[in-house]
Every structure is written in C-alpha cells, then in structure tokens.
Amino acid sequence: MTAPEPLPxxxxxxxxxxxxxxxxxxxxxxxxxxxxxxxxxxxxxxxxGELAPGTVRRIMTGAAVPRGAxxxxxxxxxxxxxxxxEIRAARPTGSFVRTAGSDVAQGQEVLPAGVTLGPAQLGVxxxxxxxxxxxxxxxxxxxxxxxxxxxxxPAPGSGQIRDANGVLLAAAxxxxxxxxxxxxxxxxxxxxxxxxxxxxLAAGDIDLVITSGGVSAGAYEVVKDGLGPRGVEFVKVAxxxxxxxxxxxxxxxPVVCLPGNPVSALTSWEVFVRPALRRAFxxxxxxxxxxxxTLTEPLQPLRGKRQLRxxxxxxxxxxxxxxxxxxxxxxxxxAGADALIDLPADGAPLAAGDAVEVWDLxxx
Numbered sequence: 001m002t003a004p005e006p007l008p009x010x011x012x013x014x015x016x017x018x019x020x021x022x023x024x025x026x027x028x029x030x031x032x033x034x035x036x037x038x039x040x041x042x043x044x045x046x047x048x049g050e051l052a053p054g055t056v057r058r059i060m061t062g063a064a065v066p067r068g069a070x071x072x073x074x075x076x077x078x079x080x081x082x083x084x085x086e087i088r089a090a091r092p093t094g095s096f097v098r099t100a101g102s103d104v105a106q107g108q109e110v111l112p113a114g115v116t117l118g119p120a121q122l123g124v125x126x127x128x129x130x131x132x133x134x135x136x137x138x139x140x141x142x143x144x145x146x147x148x149x150x151x152x153x154p155a156p157g158s159g160q161i162r163d164a165n166g167v168l169l170a171a172a173x174x175x176x177x178x179x180x181x182x183x184x185x186x187x188x189x190x191x192x193x194x195x196x197x198x199x200x201l202a203a204g205d206i207d208l209v210i211t212s213g214g215v216s217a218g219a220y221e222v223v224k225d226g227l228g229p230r231g232v233e234f235v236k237v238a239x240x241x242x243x244x245x246x247x248x249x250x251x252x253x254p255v256v257c258l259p260g261n262p263v264s265a266l267t268s269w270e271v272f273v274r275p276a277l278r279r280a281f282x283x284x285x286x287x288x289x290x291x292x293x294t295l296t297e298p299l300q301p302l303r304g305k306r307q308l309r310x311x312x313x314x315x316x317x318x319x320x321x322x323x324x325x326x327x328x329x330x331x332x333x334x335a336g337a338d339a340l341i342d343l344p345a346d347g348a349p350l351a352a353g354d355a356v357e358v359w360d361l362x363x364x
Contacts, residue, residue: 001111004128006101011065013042014096018056018078018085019069022093033088038081042066056085065097072096114284116177136281139178139207142200143169146213146222147260148187164262164331165212169269173210176274177283181206188220197226201251207280209253210273213260215244223257232257238345240305241328242268263328267308270340270359289363290342292355293320299356301347310337313358320358338362 013019019042028034036056042048044062051057051068059065059072070093077089104110110128111121117135125133143166151160163185170180182200186193193214200206214223215234224234224246232248232255241264246257256273258265270288278286296319301307310323310333320341324333340359343350350356 001109001125001128001130001133003104003106003108003110004130006106007104007124007127008098008100008102010100012098013059013061013063013065013072014098015072015074016061017059017072017074017076017096018087019051019059019065020056020071020073020087020091021051021053021069022071022091022095024054024056025071025073025087026090028087028090030088033086035084035086038083038085056087058082070094070097114282116284139277139281140181140205141173141178141208141210141277142206143173143180143183144197144209144211145169145183145185146188146193146211148189148220150185152185165258165260165265168262168266169210169212169258172266172269172274173277176277177281178208178277186222188214188222190222190226193222194226197250201253206253208277209250209255210269211246211255211257212265215246215257215259217244227255227257238305239271240302240307240326242271242308243305245272247272259328261328262331263334266334267328267340270361271308285364289360291318291358291360293318293358295319295341295350295352295354295356296321297352299341299343299350301343301350302345304345306345307341307343308359309341309343310334311339311341311358312337313339313360320356 024036025034036054039052039055039057042057042059042063044060046063048064048066051066057066071091072095073087073091074096079086110124115121145163145166149160150163151157156162166183166185170183173180184196186196211223214221227250228234230250232246232250234246236243237245242259244259245268248255258268275286293313299322309326311320312323313320320339322341323337324330338361340361342357342359
C-alpha cells in the first residue's frame with residue numbers, strides 16, 4: 001500500500017496557541033513582550049483563510065495553519081488574550097507546525113506486503129481512507145483430542161482426567177495467528193475416530209488437523225492405528241519432551257499428530273507446528289526469537305536427545321534459570337515458564353555462567 005496523498009494532508013498546528021508570522025514575534029521576550037491583535041479563532045476542522053500581517057489567530061492542535069502564518073506560539077508563553085495577546089517569546093519559522101507530508105510523502109510505501117495488520121497499521125489505513133486491502137487468510141485448524149480417559153465432566157470419574165490438550169492447542173493456534181475452527185474429543189475407538197475425522201474433512205473448511213494422543217507404542221493407540229494405514233507416518237524423534245510424532249496427508253489435508261502428554265504436545269507444537277503454520281500464511285516472523293543467555297545453574301544435556309528445558313528468562317540481566325523438573329509430566333511448571341532452553345544432544349556439561357540458546361516464548 002502506497003500513500004495516495006501526503007500525511008498530514010495540510011500544514012497543521014502541533015500545539016494549542018497562536019498562529020503567527022515569525023517575523024512579527026522575532027523580538028519577543030519575557031521582559032519585552034510583543035502585543036498583537038487577535039483575529040478569528042481557528043478550531044480543528046474549520047476553514048482557515050489567510051493571516052493578516054501584524055496579527056495573530058488563536059489555533060487549536062490539529063487545526064490547519066492559515067496562509068501567511070509560518071509558526072505557532074504555544075499558549076504557555078502568552079497571556080492567553082482573545083482580543084489582544086501578549087507574546088513573551090520569539091518562535092522561529094516552522095515552530096510547532098506539522099507540515100504536509102512530514103509523516104508520509106505522497107507515493108511513499110506505507111505498508112509492505114507481508115506486514116501483520118495491528119492497531120497502528122489499521123490506523124494508518126484509516127487515515128488514508130483505505131477501507132479494503134488484500135490479506136492472506138488465517139489458516140483454519142481442527143484440534144482433536146483422543147483418549148477414552150478424557151472427560152468433559154467438571155468432576156471426572158475414577159481413572160479419568162480433564163482434557164487440557166484441546167484447550168491449550170486451540171489457544172496455541174489462535175496465538176500463532178490461525179483459527180481454531182473446532183475443538184473435538186474422541187474415545188479410543190478407531191472406527192469412531194475415522195468417521196469423525198472424515199466427516200470433518202468432508203465439510204471442506206479445514207486447512208490443518210492437529211491431533212493429540214494415540215501415537216505411541218502401546219495398545220489403544222487410536223490415531224496411529226487409524227491413520228497409519230492411510231499413509232500418515234509415525235516416528236520417534238530424538239527429543240525430550242515429545243518423542244512420538246506423526247504427520248502426513250489425509251484426503252489432501254495436512255495432519256500433524258502430537259503426543260498425548262500436554263507438556264509434550266505443547267513443546268512439539270513450538271518445535272514443529274507453530275513455525276510451519278506461520279510460514280504457510282506468510283507471517284514475517286515464523287520463528288520464536290532465539291537469544292543467548294547465561295545459565296544461573298548447571299545443566300547436563302541428554303545423551304542422544306535434544307532437550308527443550310522449561311525456563312524463566314530475565315531480559316534485564318540476560319540470565320536464564322531452568323524452571324521445574326525436566327520431565328514431561330509437569331504442566332503446572334510449564335504454565336510458569338516463559339522460555340525454553342535448547343540443549344543439543346550429547347553436549348558437554350554446562351556450568352552456571354555458561355551461555356545457552358533460549359527460545360523466548362513471549363516473542364510474537
């Protein structure tokens with residue numbers, strides 16, 4: 001989007017005060033003020049006309065500067081007069097005048113392709129009178145939680161748990177810029193799971209399916225058992241947390257199958273899904289910001305596995321502290337973390353004071 005006109009479109013006042021000819025107030029001081037007659041007021045939005053030599057006009061912030069005026073004297077250095085004003089300070093040409101095009105020149109590029117539309121971007125579109133722009137559509141994502149142990153009931157029965165994955169993954173989709181179209185739960189029954197998935201895909205409004213659970217090596221792995229024969233690949237990734245993963249196409253729709261443990265699911269989302277989803281709709285910052293920070297305590301990388309340790313990042317001191325135990329069963333600790341320490345597999349032991357790479361989970 002390029003500017004169809006200058007912004008501001010006309011010279012206007014940057015202060016409440018008096019529009020003047022700078023030459024008329026050139027000798028004004030607190031001890032020897034200049035007294036001038038005051039013409040018609042200029043409120044914002046009013047037509048302006050011309051300023052007669054040897055006179056001033058009261059002007060409000062944002063109002064157009066009259067022809068002939070080349071400066072504005074702020075009301076604070078005057079006596080505030082309405083018929084005759086005493087001006088107690090000189091102001092050179094251009095003082096407190098926002099000239100046409102001083103923000104954006106006509107023809108200048110204002111919003112490049114690929115920029116994210118936030119409050120400031122929408123505001124500048126409105127300032128130029130642009131009511132429609134071409135944008136990329138937000139990806140529509142179906143989130144499916146699997147597991148007969150999951151309960152919708154606020155008071156789960158014996159051996160049941162509440163579904164955390166559906167909520168956290170739907171929220172993650174929205175945070176990344178996608179749309180969580182629907183959030184579904186299915187029990188550990190392959191025909192039921194496939195019937196539900198096929199029905200959703202037949203609706204034709206899904207760009208990506210994310211499942212959680214049912215991808216490991218045990219019995220009742222409903223996602224693996226149902227989608228493996230349909231071409232979805234399931235592997236074990238050398239990463240902690242988040243070892244079992246699956247991905248592929250079902251009816252030409254991408255499907256990503258995450259582990260069922262909420263910590264593993266959310267970590268896997270950060271590593272594999274979030275950057276891909278944001279690249280898919282052209283986001284200018286698909287990756288989390290990665291910074292170098294100093295450890296506050298020793299860490300031992302894992303043998304044979306890349307580890308993503310939950311952490312708290314102090315952006316003032318440039319230090320990072322591991323946050324909670326390293327295992328995948330600590331969702332409460334993850335809720336208090338704002339970063340991930342990226343530890344490569346088979347690394348040397350790290351001491352307090354060593355530098356590590358850290359993913360800033362607060363970065364947009």
